[in-house]
Amino acid sequence: MPRWVIVLLVVVGASVVLAPVGLLVGFMYVYGENHADMRDPAEDVSVARCAVDPVTRRPVAELTVTSQAARTGTYHLMIDFQDRDGRFVETVRPAVEDLAPGATGRAAAVGRWPYEGVGLRCVVMEARFASTEPVGTASP
Template sequence: MPRWVVVLLVAMGALVVLVPAGGVAAYIYASGRNHEDMRFPSDDVTVAGCALDPATGRPVAELSVTSRAAREGAYTVTVEFQDEREKAVDRGVGTVEGLAVGATGRTEAVGARAYAGGVPRCVVHDAEFRSVEPVATAGP
């Protein structure tokens, strides 16, 4: 077999292996760059307190929400109440309406039933942000 055919076959084999690998590497790099400044509404929420309501025995989470969104909006936060083994035993929802950019609001999330297992753990399970300002549109 001529030497140039061997070189051509080796070069083609290298392309078959390197092009897909290079494509995957480029995709991973671009994907990371596109999402490096991504934020999630749950990043804006802090559990400020977790206790039992003395009257009802239901778990109560005190939540602090500091908006880092680009527009004014409302946060809906779902809190999971867990036992000492970190097993979910209940959930509650708290809402902060009309929170301006950079402002801090407070709310409570209360469980649906009394908790008899000591002191619960309060963990942010989910947070949603809904803008109350329309997205700017281009002029005529």
């Protein structure tokens, strides 16, 4: 077999193997660049107070949200009430609506049932941000 045929086979074979690898590396690079400044909305949420209401005996979490988002939007939260050992008691889903960039909002997460346990923990399990500002109007 002529030497040029062997070289051609090696070049074609290498291209078949390396082309998908190159595309994958390129995709990963672009994906990383596009998502480099993204942050988790849960970083904007803190539990200001976690207690059992003395009258109703229901668990209550007072939440503070300070928006670090680039535009106005709503924070959809999922708060778990847990006993002092971390066992699940109840989940509540409050929201802080139309919070401007840099603004601070408050929400109360109130359980539906009385809590008779000892000790209470309020844990932010999830926070999602949904922009309420029309596309093309966000400030840079």
